[in-house]
Amino acid sequence: MRETELRRHAVCNLCKEKIGATHIPMFWVVKIERHGVKLDAVKRQSGLAMAIGSPELAGVMGPNEEMTMPMMDELTLTVCESCALDINPLPIAALAEIKPPSTEERG
Numbered sequence: 131m132r133e134t135e136l137r138r139h140a141v142c143n144l145c146k147e148k149i150g151a152t153h154i155p156m157f158w159v160v161k162i163e164r165h166g167v168k169l170d171a172v173k174r175q176s177g178l179a180m181a182i183g184s185p186e187l188a189g190v191m192g193p194n195e196e197m198t199m200p201m202m203d204e205l206t207l208t209v210c211e212s213c214a215l216d217i218n219p220l221p222i223a224a225l226a227e228i229k230p231p232s233t234e235e236r237g
Contacts, residue, residue: 138208139159139208140208141208142157142208142210142212142213143207143208143209143228143230144209144210144213144220144228145210145212145213147210147212149208149210151210151212152210152211152212154211156211157208157209157210157211157214158208158209158210158214159206159208159209160206160207160208160209160225161204161205161206161207162204162205162225162226163200163202163204164200164201164202164226165198165199165200165201166198166199166201167197168196168197168198168199171195171196171197172197174192175189175195175197178191178192202226205225205226205228205230206230207225207228207230208230
């Protein structure tokens with residue numbers, strides 16, 4: 131990670147403290163994505179597997195189409211060591227609601 135990217139991760143998105151506040155020179159970069167399963171694609175692939183008799187062979191012979199679709203934009207969060215080790219972590223869905231500051235807000 132180069133300096134400009136490190137500056138984007140200088141503050142924990144959970145506690146809003148600078149990542150150096152823990153006196154541990156490490157932090158987490160967490161990417162969150164939410165996907166929905168495309169049932170029609172799964173049914174087609176499953177049907178092909180049943181017709182051929184082998185899921186592995188169907189995987190090779192099938193169209194290899196997308197089986198899921200993103201339900202939100204990917205979210206990247208910076209998490210300091212203290213928050214990462216918290217014994218009362220937030221549910222993943224709650225993390226998805228956190229809005230990291232924009233590049234302009236970071237200065």
